[in-house]
Amino acid sequence: MMEIINSKYYEGYEGEGEMQFIRHLSNGDKYVLRIWDGYFDEIMRELQPEESGWTGIAYYYNVEEPWWEKPWEIPDIDIVIKQLQKIKIDQLSEQSKNLLGELCDMLSSSQELNEVVWIADE
Template identity: 80%
Template sequence: MEIINNKYYEGYEGEGEMQFIRYLSNGDKYVLKIWDGYFDEIMREIQPEENGWTGLAYYYNVEEPWWERPWKIQDIDIVIKQLRNIKTEQLNKEAKELLIELCDILSSSWELNEDVWIADE
């Protein structure tokens, strides 16, 4: 079964859309659809580490592979740490809520050893 959450894309239909796709251990697929403006707002708050960009921020700032095809998030634990370290004062209400949801999705998938992919639709 495919479960779709489009809460963070409603009202933005036809504009840029990101998808976080979690493959659940029970065989289901959970798809979180996001307006790319919210995603960009969150990603702008991640700063490079001492040795440069890492985790999701590396792909966002350097390679952007999701423009070409869906790709599996590597090092989910690093991505979780990056997202949890974001200072939310600068984020709007929806981006703050989305950040919490992304942390929850990634944390659960990491604990259960599930894959999460990103796609640009």
């Protein structure tokens, strides 16, 4: 098994808060996207609750404390993709816009290939 690590969104923030999206590829490898907490928080602040309350990744981020204690599998990737695609990117920094696009691509590919994605707070 090979582990492919993308630290593009964590470079320069080593030692600070880090999120990881861990994609378990169908060939047995792992792809790890390392993200500085600040970029992730900026994206998450743009999500709004549904009429029924928080759903998808926003539910885990806003309600399930402490959601970061252990890695957890994203249960409904399709809901998370829809949430992320609704974000108005004009409010985001350039890095967060790029990260949002990369997260959407990664989750869409994972969903198409029936792969599992985990989130870990390092």
